[in-house]
Amino acid sequence: MTVKRVKQQLVQVVVGVSLSLSAIIANAAIQPPEMDNTAYVLMDYNTGEILAQKNANQPLPPASLTKMMTSYIIEQRLSSGDLTEDEQVLMSKNAWCRGSSSQSCMYVPVNKTASVIDMLRGIIIQSGNDASKAMAEHIAGSESSFAILMNEQAEKLGMDNTHFVNATGMPDEGHQASALDLAKLARAIIKNSGEYYDIYAEKEFTYNGITQGNRNALLATDPTVDGLKTGHTNAAGYCLVASSNRDDMRLISVIMGTESPQARADQSRELLNWGFGHFTTVTKAPSNQFVSKLPVWFGEADEVELATGDTLQVLTTKTQKNKITTVVDIPESIEAPIKKGQKIGKMLAVIDGKAVASVPIVATTDIEQSGFMSRMWQHVVRWAQNLF
Numbered sequence: 001m002t003v004k005r006v007k008q009q010l011v012q013v014v015v016g017v018s019l020s021l022s023a024i025i026a027n028a029a030i031q032p033p034e035m036d037n038t039a040y041v042l043m044d045y046n047t048g049e050i051l052a053q054k055n056a057n058q059p060l061p062p063a064s065l066t067k068m069m070t071s072y073i074i075e076q077r078l079s080s081g082d083l084t085e086d087e088q089v090l091m092s093k094n095a096w097c098r099g100s101s102s103q104s105c106m107y108v109p110v111n112k113t114a115s116v117i118d119m120l121r122g123i124i125i126q127s128g129n130d131a132s133k134a135m136a137e138h139i140a141g142s143e144s145s146f147a148i149l150m151n152e153q154a155e156k157l158g159m160d161n162t163h164f165v166n167a168t169g170m171p172d173e174g175h176q177a178s179a180l181d182l183a184k185l186a187r188a189i190i191k192n193s194g195e196y197y198d199i200y201a202e203k204e205f206t207y208n209g210i211t212q213g214n215r216n217a218l219l220a221t222d223p224t225v226d227g228l229k230t231g232h233t234n235a236a237g238y239c240l241v242a243s244s245n246r247d248d249m250r251l252i253s254v255i256m257g258t259e260s261p262q263a264r265a266d267q268s269r270e271l272l273n274w275g276f277g278h279f280t281t282v283t284k285a286p287s288n289q290f291v292s293k294l295p296v297w298f299g300e301a302d303e304v305e306l307a308t309g310d311t312l313q314v315l316t317t318k319t320q321k322n323k324i325t326t327v328v329d330i331p332e333s334i335e336a337p338i339k340k341g342q343k344i345g346k347m348l349a350v351i352d353g354k355a356v357a358s359v360p361i362v363a364t365t366d367i368e369q370s371g372f373m374s375r376m377w378q379h380v381v382r383w384a385q386n387l388f
Contacts (some may be wrong), residue, residue: 296333
């Protein structure tokens, strides 16, 4: 690791110059996979970077991928305490699912209740339209009112090419989402849903004496896959959002508009394998790693220890992983008072002289100002040093 305390020395190396992942991919001449579908996206979970895409921003019928937003809202309300797991939810006549070849159901009897946690499993694992509608009514009073909440949450997540009309994904005018937006939603679920994310990896769920398997075929063939959701309508085709975690690197794949359940599974597997085959995440410095001691003026201590404020990880191609170096950009000294955790500078990861990632460098302790006379003396010393 190179420590540079004079910013002018750093300018020629990294300041004002950065290297995007897309540029790294282009330089490595990596070709994205060609697939027979309407749209796809491969996202790195840690950074949110897109590794490959096709028609990523095109609004499309999302089918039951819609239910990821329905389940996400439920999960957030469970986490906040606005809902409880054993809270009973009524299956109204409007939400009740009689069962047909055109929709999937949890099969809660009409005018009976089920717990929120069972409803959540019915949505995620069984893809129950009845459970989705019942929870929408329970939370917002009606499915149309719940759709307003869905769109508000979509806006918060930056899902710019998405508009929800219902909680199930059944065909409806204006109901659409892009592959990129669904990847953003999947990332939010993994990041924010805590223990409830584990449900997405469960292979089956039994309710009302009926056992139904998770339609995500990758769960049965790839132990690194732990979610998320399938979808299908005639308009949407066969769709799958999946996530795989291998060697401390997590990828999210979105496949939309394939011709069969087998095709969506095969293409998801191919896309994930392509990503893990070409890319890697390199940790250059863990969080709270000692960086340097920095002289302190006008403080009760003469120096402060600095450390990384976060883990410095670099997403790059496997051909570039051994070219990564680090540069530390900090001042020559600092004045008290200093607060623990205060940002003092930054550590940059550099490839071929260009910055590709950075984390803050922070003070590891508080340092208060020294007394008046001590500060006056240090002013004199500093003045004298500046003469030479």
